[in-house]
Amino acid sequence: MDTGRRGLIRILLGTGFSASLISFLYPVLRFMDPPAVPEASVNEVSAGKVQDLKPNSGKIVRFGSRPVILIRVSDTDWRAFSAVCTHLNCTVQYSEQRHQIWCACHNGTYDLNGAVVSGPPPKALEEYAVKVRGDEVVISRHA
């Protein structure tokens, strides 16, 4: 048989096979190497230390990609709600004078159960669960 032909086949097969093998193996190997942020979902978020938040005050905490408002009602009573106003999605805040959650955009107010008190919001705020572990406050999704 024509050795030139044979050589060509060898080269084609050899190149093709090894090139395609590399193009398969390279993604697989990179896949197996865990990315910089190894954790997947956000099921719970640490919201700081107990001492950081005084009673009758609130702060906004990032939960995954959404804002959550954490409110310390009293020494031992912690509440957390979605901070996305149900009217037009502005971020709500805690009003210390009124002891209510308030939205600056159109004056919607919610009580400390997340229910709408007045203003345009059509629905209550979704509630999150708050646990105090030692001196750390942890917010997690409600069951």
Place this chain on the structure above:
Amino acid sequence: MKRIAIACAFLAAAAFAKDSCTDCHSALDGKLQAPAAAFGNDVHSRHGFTCASCHGGDPTADDPSAAMSKAKGFIGKPARTAIPQLCAHCHSDAALMHKYRPQQRVDQYELYKTSVHGKRIAEGDTAAAVCIDCHSVHDIREVKDPLSPVYPLRLPDTCGRCHADPAHMAKYKIPTNQLADYKKSVHWAAISKGGDLSAPNCASCHGNHGATPPQVGSVAEVCGTCHTLMADLYNKSPHQPVFAAMGEKGCVTCHSNHDIEMPSPAMLAGPKAVCSQCHDADSAGGKAAAQMAQLIGNLSAAMKASDAVLAQARRDGMEVADAVLQEQQANEDLVKARVAVHAFDPAAVAAPINAGLKIAAATKLAGEQALRERDQRRKGLAVSLVAILITIVGLAFAIRAVESKRENR
């Protein structure tokens, strides 16, 4: 009159006793039968009241002359001008109403007397509205019943029965276009299409029993009961004292009263602008309006551009959910900017606009990065396809070689 009150209480107690009114009138037809047929739906009938509770007479008597005898208190069809007092006999009696519904208000008649309708009725004008014109008669339903004429979805049409009728309103010299205008408004859209029954209808701004149009000076307060932030800003702005001095009606000056449209930057600048109706283009006010319009237009344009890039990335299969969520915050800044317009100061508008622009720029960048990654993927695919193609060609040649060798043997 006292007899009617006694009859009310007595007959209420004998709730399911004999009722000759309904028995006879159901067998009649036309206008005489209608009340008997309708009364089953009435909230009063559910609480044990009968025809005699309002019309008097003796429902235990079968003989019409006995049942409808004046001696037994029968008043027949009451005169229109007497109706408010007739209803008020029970509805202003706190002790009585308390028995049926402890929280029921009993000040409707007092309020009615202060209203334009009440005052005209007191003067003997029977064309003005009385209780039954709005609440219906014989099939009166609770306000929260969707079939009630004063249910939020139906209330504007109820008011419009008189107020949109040119023939009826001719002698009062009031316009009759309010209902038609209101139906074009964003408030009616919120009620009828958005299902938000808390949005204002006629009674929300004008009052229901004490119906009176708001005075010029109180318009901002009325609008401000819901639109508090705008009212606050307006009251602190240079427009408030100027409008008050000119006798202009506050919010209504720019937003109109009945056909309130969804506000947009078109109100600030352009052919339909409101500002230019008073301010010349080269005046301080005119320049401020143009500036605010431009600021808002900038952010809207930036958000649109970012949207377009992210939509393209999503269409091409890239995951951009995080950036899309971030866009919400830019939207929030746009909302805040539009509220800030009511300070009529470009600096107040600029603050949220700048924050929003930063976010829109970031999300657009994220979208562009996603598109670049999409291109990278396709390049990588091309490389691997080339390798695969070379292998397949090599295999084809190998097959040929193997097979020709067999043939040659």
Place this chain on the structure above:
Amino acid sequence: MATTTITSRQRVAGWLDERLGLSSLKEFLSHKTVPIHSATMWYYFGGITLFLFTIQVLTGILLLLYYRPTASEAYESVQFIMTRVRFGWLIRSIHSWSANLMIFTAFVHMFSVVFLRAYRRPRELTWFSGIALLGLALGFGFSGYLLPWNTISYFATKVGTDMASAVPVVGSTIARFLRGGEDVGGATLTRFFGFHVAVLPGIATTLIFVHLMLVQKHGISSPPWVEQKTGGKVPQMKFFPNFFLREMMAWYAALGVLGSLAAIFPWELGEKADPFASAPAGIHPEWYFLAPFYTLKLIPSQVLFVEGELLGLFGFAVLALWWVLLPFWATNPKGEERARLVTGAGVALLAYLVTFSLLGYFR
């Protein structure tokens, strides 16, 4: 001849052969042949299905490195794979596309066996194991579909397990077994995950082994009309290297197709499943379940005294049983082939599946 030098390759081969007895296998394979005729191209589909199954196992194992099978983390872990893991989008999209392609080629393989009459004696067991493998493939598809825990997969599983509960007597037990409870939830996900990565692969591997052994034992069948035309001497090509090289081409082409699909049409993430939301309009299962799905939609809810859904399920069961027993009714008691009956049945089934799948998709 002078002394032969033993190459290192030969030395390794010799070492292995002494311990594994590979030379007898090599000997066997060197005799394996594949018939050559106009319908030879259909012989590739079994191998492609096997190849795609291997791809599934490999990509599946890779996905296992990051996937979390709980209701609160499943969706997020798939999102993580798609957005953060390097080439995660590629591995996941290949896994999803290859699953669909594999079921498609499995069906093609089955129909080619019917139309080329490869179920005839003595290959009845090969047919049975093949049908069982097809069922397993559908089971893989059904269980795997739930794992991303998005809205579509949640409701498709709900509908599917609801249908199981329509079976009389044992229906509710079966449904509860599948769901791990009364409703589709986290327990269902755990269960389906277990089925998908442990139970079904175990059974499938065994059955594939059996199926392949039977194919080697009986050789590859030729259609009866080819046998008749060539008087029993059907021209053959050697499996190794001729058919094998061709098969490699087919497998490589399949890889190219998979890569292109994954890069140009990556698999969607969807929205995270919310059991309390109402089912979205137009919910329908994956394409390979569309035909029975649409059939059930058409059957009225009451037919005489029988509940419509029950009648439908019963019909499917009868159809499946009849199809499995094909090798037995394909020949008459005299041993003659009921050629037209089988071809007709095959065409009818194919037409039904295609038509109703299309109807189910567009309606």
